[in-house]
Amino acid sequence: MTRKLVLCDCMGSQSPDAKVISSASGMTCSRIYTSLCLDQIDDAAREMAEDEVIIACQQERPRFEALAAELGIPEPGFVDLRDRAGWGEGPAAPKMAALAAEAVLPLEMGRALDVVSEGTCLILGGSAAVEAAAQLCDTLAVTVLLDDAALVPEDRRFDCVLGQLRQASGALGAFEVKIDALQQLVPGGRGGFDFTAPQDGALSECDIILDLTGGTPLFPAPEKREGYLRADPSHAPSVARAVFEAAHLVGTFEKPLHIRLETSLCAHSRAEQPACSNCLNVCPTGAITSAGEHVAVDPMICAGCGSCSAVCPSGAISYDAPP
Ligand code: SF4
Ligand code: SF4
Missing domain, CATH: 3.30.70.20 (Alpha-Beta Plaits)
Structure with missing residues (x-):
């Protein structure tokens, strides 16, 4: 399908310059209609059926959306050239061209984004988190956030830090966390582990969060937050399922828009x-x-x-x- 901008001069009330708009947006422009939402609605239907189109009208958007539904085809994109440029003061063509170029971006992106998860995983909780880390560390780059130094295991295949999670944001492939009283393990030495001095407000990033605290979820509607898995640490089947799911969150995923x-x-x-x-x-x-x-x-x-x-x-x- 060709990508096309469908132009209308709205009963002769504006003068879109198809050549300027086409060159700025990279889109083919239709001929300039004059009554696309009324007398020329059949032309609108044909344009929409033949090509992937953006219609240069916002006011009558519901009409064209209903038309798409009636025809059983995807809804077109829309851009308001008339109110935002055509009826304004000064030369309209450059403004229209800029608006059309902006309108192409969502189409260029498609209706999905690629989300990349490299498998860095933050696990929250106590002993269940340590056990989960031992299972996941061959697949994911795991860090366990603990609040008790006594839980830090001898196992060095994954990282352990001490601290309290203050804040988390983001989703799969792009979580950001803020940790208070963060202490990192100092490698080497004899006897028990040493840790760095506590640091408040430490920032970090990860692709996946596995929450085995059994506490309040970090996000509203937690089951809808991609990349955030949680389970009751006292319920082994739930923990096993969450660990299994976490292990499969590495790679490139499609996020529909x-x-x-x-x-x-x-x-x-x-x-x-x-x-x-x-x-x-x-x-x-x-x-x-x-x-x-x-x-x-x-x-x-x-x-x-x-x-x-x-x-x-x-x-x-x-x-x-x-x-
Ligand atoms: S997008 Fe949200 S804030 Fe804006 S008009 Fe619609 S409901 Fe209101
Ligand atoms: S569709 Fe709207 S209300 Fe629902 S999650 Fe997305 S932004 Fe929020």
């Missing part, structure tokens, strides 16, 4: 006055954050439940159901 966010439509805040927070309130995974006048969605944390799109009053967030 479920959500499209059109920030220009988001009514999160205006003139520093908070307005809509519907999607933030319903997102179970914490994937949505405030980013000034609009929100931002972390695709690595989004679990694709679609709740945000269901409560968005402006259509700023739309949901691509998994195929």
Whole structure:
């Protein structure tokens, strides 16, 4: 399929320059329609069926989305050239070209991202964590975070550190943790282990977190956080399953992108006055954050439940159901 930008001058109210837009975005442009959402809706259907298209209209987006559903084809992309450039002051062509180039990016990325896990694994807990580390250390690069020096084993096939996990963020392949009172083992010497002086706020990264503390989960909706595995340390079958799953989290994985966010439509805040927070309130995974006048969605944390799109009053967030 060819990738194409479908242009419309909205009843002659603007003048898109197909040549300039095409050269900036690298996309083929359609001829310039004048009433794509009404009299020329059959042309829109044909364009959508023939090619992978971005339609240069946001206002009538629901109409084209419904058309795609009716035709049983993937929804097109959208970019608002009219309100953001065509009806503004000054030369419209460079603005339209920039907007079109920006709109190509999500398509370039496809509807999935590659997530790379090299197998660095942080295991949290007590004696169950040490046992899990012994099982996983031939497959993963394991570090165990303990809070009791007496639990540090003689086994040197994996690393052990002392400390308390203060904070964790991220997902498979890109976790970041902050550890208080971190003490690293000092190799060598006779007798018991020596440790470095405690350090608060130490930062580290890992690809996988195996949580065998039996305590409060580190993340909201923990079962939806890819790369985060947890099990009750007193329940051996659960621990065995979590260890098995952790061992298979090495390599390159495809992360589907479920959500499209059109920030220009988001009514999160205006003139520093908070307005809509519907999607933030319903997102179970914490994937949505405030980013000034609009929100931002972390695709690595989004679990694709679609709740945000269901409560968005402006259509700023739309949901691509998994195929
Ligand atoms: S689909 Fe929306 S509500 Fe659901 S996890 Fe993703 S961002 Fe959050
Ligand atoms: S629900 Fe829609 S309009 Fe409201 S903050 Fe979220 S994206 Fe913006």
